[in-house]
Amino acid sequence: MNIYDQLWQKVLVELENTLEEETYQDIFEPIKSTHKYSNGNIFVLVQNDFVKNRINRFYLLKINDYAEKLHPEKVRFKFVTEEDLIPEETLTSPERDLDKKYRSGNLNATYAFDNFVVGKSNMFPFRMAMKVADQPGMVANPLYIFGDVGLGKTHLMQAIGNYILDSNVNARVLYVKADTFIEDYATLVKKEKMDDFYAKYRDIDVFLVDDIQILAGAKKSQMEFFKLFDYLYQQNKQLVITSDKPASELKDIMTRLTSRFEVGLSVDIQVPDQDHRVEILKRKLLNETSDLHDINNQVLEFIASSFVTNIRELEGALKRVLFYCLTNNLDLSIETAKEALEPLLKTKKTSNSLNENNYDKIQSLVSDFYGITVTDLIGKSRKSKYVLPRHIAMYLIKDSYNIPYATIGNLFGGRDHSTVLTACEKIENELKLDSSLKVAIETISKKLNNNL
Numbered sequence: 394m395n396i397y398d399q400l401w402q403k404v405l406v407e408l409e410n411t412l413e414e415e416t417y418q419d420i421f422e423p424i425k426s427t428h429k430y431s432n433g434n435i436f437v438l439v440q441n442d443f444v445k446n447r448i449n450r451f452y453l454l455k456i457n458d459y460a461e462k463l464h465p466e467k468v469r470f471k472f473v474t475e476e477d478l479i480p481e482e483t484l485t486s487p488e489r490d491l492d493k494k495y496r497s498g499n500l501n502a503t504y505a506f507d508n509f510v511v512g513k514s515n516m517f518p519f520r521m522a523m524k525v526a527d528q529p530g531m532v533a534n535p536l537y538i539f540g541d542v543g544l545g546k547t548h549l550m551q552a553i554g555n556y557i558l559d560s561n562v563n564a565r566v567l568y569v570k571a572d573t574f575i576e577d578y579a580t581l582v583k584k585e586k587m588d589d590f591y592a593k594y595r596d597i598d599v600f601l602v603d604d605i606q607i608l609a610g611a612k613k614s615q616m617e618f619f620k621l622f623d624y625l626y627q628q629n630k631q632l633v634i635t636s637d638k639p640a641s642e643l644k645d646i647m648t649r650l651t652s653r654f655e656v657g658l659s660v661d662i663q664v665p666d667q668d669h670r671v672e673i674l675k676r677k678l679l680n681e682t683s684d685l686h687d688i689n690n691q692v693l694e695f696i697a698s699s700f701v702t703n704i705r706e707l708e709g710a711l712k713r714v715l716f717y718c719l720t721n722n723l724d725l726s727i728e729t730a731k732e733a734l735e736p737l738l739k740t741k742k743t744s745n746s747l748n749e750n751n752y753d754k755i756q757s758l759v760s761d762f763y764g765i766t767v768t769d770l771i772g773k774s775r776k777s778k779y780v781l782p783r784h785i786a787m788y789l790i791k792d793s794y795n796i797p798y799a800t801i802g803n804l805f806g807g808r809d810h811s812t813v814l815t816a817c818e819k820i821e822n823e824l825k826l827d828s829s830l831k832v833a834i835e836t837i838s839k840k841l842n843n844n845l
C-alpha cells in the first residue's frame with residue numbers, strides 16, 4: 394500500500410466515525426484505494442457522477458481538512474470518474490507544462506498553490522483560496538482578496554484558476570486585469586460587437602478579476618461590470634476579485650458594485666515577516682538550483698531584511714544577486730550580495746534596520762514638535778492634542794517610505810489598515826486647505842532630512 398492509500402485509509406476511519414452509517418456505506422465504503430498522485434493532488438476514482446458530485450458538494454472540504462491534519466505535506470483529494478480521467482491525463486502533462494507560461498483563460502501556469510509560500514501573513518487567504526478552488530461557487534462568492542502591492546494577490550488568484558483547470562479540463566476560467574476589461578468593453582462597444590464581448594465574459598465558469606480599483610471613474614465599464622457580476626453570480630459561477638484596498642474603501646466605484654463585493658468573503662494579505670521572507674527566498678532559489686546546501690543562510694537573511702514590504706522586489710533582489718555572481722564569476726556571500734544590491738539599497742530607504750530607526754525618528758520628531766511623548770503619539774488616547782500629531786506621523790511615514798498601511802498600523806500600537814489609510818487621506822486633504830499644517834509638516838520634514 395503506498396502512502397496515499399494509507400492516508401486514504403486514515404481518512405476513511407475519520408469518515409466512518411463521523412458520518413451516518415448508511416451514508417458511509419453508500420458512498421465511501423466501496424472506495425478501497427486511490428488512483429494516482431499528481432502535482433499535490435491525490436486522485437480517487439468513484440463509480441459515477443452522482444457519487445462524485447455528492448462528495449464534492451458535501452464532504453470534500455471535510456476530507457481535505459483531514460488530509461491536512463493527517464499528512465505532513467500539502468495534498469488534496471480529487472474525486473473523478475473514469476470519464477474524467479481521459480482528459481485529465483492529457484491535461485496534467487501538456488497543459489500544465491510550465492515551459493508554456495500561459496494556458497487557457499489567460500492564466501499564468503506558474504502561479505500555483507504549491508509554490509505559494511504560506512506564513513502568518515497569508516495563511517487565511519491561502520486556506521480560503523484552496524477551499525474556493527475545491528468547490529467553486531459554493532464556499533465564498535465572490536472571494537475578495539486585498540493587500541498592498543506585490544504581496545501575492547495575483548499569484549493566489551491565479552492559483553485558484555490553475556487548480557480548477559487541473560481538476561477539470563473543461564472548466565472555463567477567465568483571468569483579466571480590470572484595465573483589460575475596460576479596454577475590451579470600450580473597443581467592442583465602439584465596433585458594435587457586444588456579442589463578442591458577451592462570448593468572452595459571460596460564457597465562463599470562473600471569473601478572476603485583478604486590480605478592481607482600476608475601474609474607479611470608468612462609469613460605463615462599471616455599469617457593464619455590475620451587469621456581468623450579477624449575471625455570473627446568479628448562476629453560481631465563482632468570482633474572485635483582487636484590489637489594493639478593502640471594498641468599502643474603493644473610491645469612485647458605484648456603491649451597488651462595492652456592496653456586491655462585500656457579499657462574499659474578504660481576505661487580506663499582509664506583509665510577510667522575516668522568517669517568511671527567508672522561506673520565500675529559499676523557494677525561489679529552488680527554481681534556480683536544486684541544492685540549497687551551499688547557500689549561506691545569512692545571505693538570504695540579509696536580502697530578506699533589506700526588502701521588507703514587497704515580495705516582487707524581494708524576488709527581484711535575489712535575481713539581481715544571482716546574476717551579479719554569475720556574470721562576475723563570484724561566490725554567493727554577504728559581501729557579493731551587498732555589492733550587487735548597493736545601487737538599489739542606496740536609493741531605497743527600506744532596509745529593515747535603517748527603516749525602523751527612521752520610523753522611530755519620524756515619531757520622535759513629530760512628538761517633539763507637538764510637545765507630547767512618543768508613548769502618547771502611538772497610544773490609544775483620542776484627545777485632539779494627540780490625534781493630529783499621530784495622523785501627521787502616519788502620513789509622513791507613508792509619504793517617505795510608501796510602506797503598507799497595515800505595517801504603519803503596527804508601528805502605532807496595532808492599528809488597522811483602514812485607520813491609517815483614513816488618517817493619511819485626511820492629512821493629504823487638509824494640507825490643501827490649511828497653510829499652518831503645511832508649514833508644520835515642512836518643518837518636520839526638514840528636520841528629518843537633516844537627521845538622516
Ligand SMILES: Nc1ncnc2c1ncn2[C@@H]1O[C@H](COP(=O)(O)OP(=O)(O)OP(=O)(O)O)[C@@H](O)[C@H]1O
Binds near residue numbers: 509510547
Ligand atoms: N507567498 C508567496 N510565495 C511565493 N511567491 C510569492 C508569494 N507572494 C508573492 N509571490 C511572488 O511575488 C511576485 C508578486 O506577486 P503578485 O503579482 O501576486 O502580487 P500582487 O499582490 O498581485 O501585486 P500587485 O498589487 O502589484 O498587483 C510574484 O512573482 C509572486 O509569485
